[in-house]
Amino acid sequence: MRTSSRCMFCTLSVFVCLAVVFYSFHIELKHLKMRSQELPIATDTITALDNRTFIISLYYEPRLGQTVRVIAIVHISVKELYCIFHCSSDQNVFVRAQIHLHSDRFGFPYGTADLLCAEPSGCHYTYMSFSSSISINTQQSILFEVKNRPPPPISSNFTVCISTLFGNYNNVLQMIQSIEMYKILGASKVTIYKTNCSQDVDKVLRHYIDKGILEVVPWPIDRHLRTSKKWRYYKGLTAEIGYFGQTAALNDCLYRNMYKSKFVLLNDIDEIILPVKDWDWSSLMENLQNKHPDTSVFRFESHVFPIPVNNSGFDLWPHVPGVNILTYRLRLPNKRNNFNAPKMIVNPRDVFQTSVHFARTRKTKTNIREDTAILFHCKMRNKYTIKDLVPHDRLMRYNLSLVPNVDKVIQELYPQQ
Structure with a gap:
């Protein structure tokens, strides 16, 4: 009987000790969890x-x-x-x-x-x-x-990544025309990284956000580092990072859309990857993939359209600030051995790292000939004259769709008095 009592007492003591240890451990875990929950969660882009x-x-x-x-x-x-x-x-x-x-x-x-x-x-x-x-x-x-944990399912065919808006950007008309062209060509989503822009452009951004086509990512790089509008450092420059951290924004956009979009386009707002043989990006990429099945990075040569041509038929929105891309119909011929600043359409799941003109991939990179598609780059450069340029009217194929689409947006945002 005494032996039985001793055993019961020992068992009870062990149980009490274990209960104390468990309780102490539980309290400590609770405190740790509370401390973890008290840590702030990052909400800024940078x-x-x-x-x-x-x-x-x-x-x-x-x-x-x-x-x-x-x-x-x-x-x-x-x-x-x-x-x-x-x-x-x-x-x-x-x-x-x-x-x-x-x-x-x-x-x-x-x-x-x-x-x-x-x-x-x-x-x-x-x-x-x-x-x-x-x-x-x-x-x-x-x-x-x-x-991306776990990776989400693909919900878009084409997403356009634009980086970065800065310098109080105010090219309203070209922004509207570019986004409407992206939609016509097949974009499901446009992602823009914004440092700053004008109130007029901000109104445009809010319009497209409300329509569900646009994602605007705040990009306050200038709060943290001295930024430069130049892409290359030179002696005496006080800036700490080039071109407002453009490559960081592009890489974030690539991974942000890696499992959401079948293809990602990496270009600027004044650029449009424009099919020459095909009508839209879906038919273009289907043909390119059939021809280049091992390619995951398609590079399109930039073609600069530097000066407008007077054409009253397309001077439809004189009250809207910005460039009218429909009046830019003359192309500067590219020199064969020059670097012509290509931009890309990529399969993001095969790309590990991107720059502005190049991407690191585990598959093949292919340069696309200008008779298949070009990068339409509408950028004013006064040093050229008409005699330096050649006609290129591929953009005009879309005017019957583009003009009413642009006009509808402008009527909503800029109703004429």
Whole structure:
């Protein structure tokens, strides 16, 4: 009987001890969870970790195994950075990031970078944070949500990525005409990165957002770094990053739409990838894919249309600020051996990194001949005269659709008195 009582007492003691341990552990987990929930979640497009590292966005990267790819802007001196995975078990796991600074920073001290973070085994997470040291107090961190996890289904055929609007951009008419042309050619979505623009352009942006065709991503790069309108650094320039961080915006747009869109177009708002043999992008890409089945990056040579031609038949919107692309019907001939600034249509799921004119892919890159399609680049350049140019009227094929579509938008936004 005494032995039985002793056993019962020991069992009860062990149970009490385990209960105390479990309760203490539960309280500690609760405190950890509360501390994790108290951490701020990043809501800005560009978030400064310090004055050398700026986080743009985080994307799940299944093509490299269980990895997270972080689009960032970093100073060339950054050599060490840690990804902190905030596991659902309330454990924080530090993983040293592989830092891949893009080669095309064009001499500026800051450039686009990919931070590759391998997922820790057994960690179920939604958020990550970052540290320059493995010993930092994570209570000071900012949380970032990992996107594309799991990858969403494709919902668009063509998405156009535009970067970046700056300098109080005010080319209202050309913006409307370009977006309407993108729609005619087959765009389901247009994504624009905006640093700043005029009130008139902002009205246009709001119109297309309401119509569901446009996504505007705030791009306040000038709040963080001294920016340049030049793409290349030269001695004496005080800017820290070129062309308002254009390549970082393009890479974010690529990954933002990687699993949403079958194809992504990377060009500026004053450019249109214009089929010559085909009517729209769907027929163009079907033919190109049949001809080049192993290609995932199609590059279209830029053709500059530098001066307008007087044509009263298309002078329909004199009260709207901006360039009327329908009056630009003369092309500057390209020189055979020159670099003619191509832009791209890509299969984003095969592309790992993009610049303005080139993309890194695991498949083939193909340059498309001008008799198949061109990059229509409507940009005023006064140094040319008509005798320097040749006629090119492919855009006129679309005027019966383009003119009423543009007119409808302008009537809504700029009703004449």
